[in-house]
Amino acid sequence: QVQLVESGGGLVQAGGSLRLSCAASGSIFSISQMAWYRQAPGMQRELVAAISSGGSTNYADSVKGRFTISRDNAKNTVYLQMNSLKPEDTLVYYCYAVIMTSSGRSYQYWGQGTQVTVSS
Numbered sequence: 414q415v416q417l418v419e420s421g422g423g424l425v426q427a428g429g430s431l432r433l434s435c436a437a438s439g440s441i442f443s444i445s446q447m448a449w450y451r452q453a454p455g456m457q458r459e460l461v462a463a464i465s466s467g468g469s470t471n472y473a474d475s476v477k478g479r480f481t482i483s484r485d486n487a488k489n490t491v492y493l494q495m496n497s498l499k500p501e502d503t504l505v506y507y508c509y510a511v512i513m514t515s516s517g518r519s520y521q522y523w524g525q526g527t528q529v530t531v532s533s
Contacts, residue, residue, distance in 0.1 A: 415439035415522055417508045422527030425498055429531070433493040435508030435524050440515040447484055447491040447511075451504040451529075458507065462493060475501075498531045505529075 421433040437444060448463035462482035463471045470482055481494040491508060508524030 417524040419524040419527040424530045430496045437489040442513045445511045448509040449493045450507045500533045
């Protein structure tokens with residue numbers, strides 16, 4: 414079985430920074446897309462940033478210029494560097510990945526979610 418484990422969430426003052434990490438483990442052959450989503454209670458989960466296996470990135474307009482997504486393919490890990498944090502960034506953040514397992518089939522996986530809280 415493959416699982417995604419997130420870390421790095423917490424409490425920070427407005428204008429501060431946090432770095433989220435998400436490590437995939439298990440019977441992994443390759444990882445194509447990796448992404449970060451976020452969700453408020455009662456709301457739809459929204460895409461924050463995504464990165465392809467080749468390093469191409471996409472960002473939500475609300476985080477462009479402030480957040481940076483990156484990945485370390487050797488470690489099967491994706492990161493989200495969050496700078497200039499705002500109170501509206503206070504949400505639960507979820508890691509997402511499309512992973513081909515050793516069986517040769519690709520599946521979608523979600524992390525457990527990590528809380529980011531930004532105080533004003």
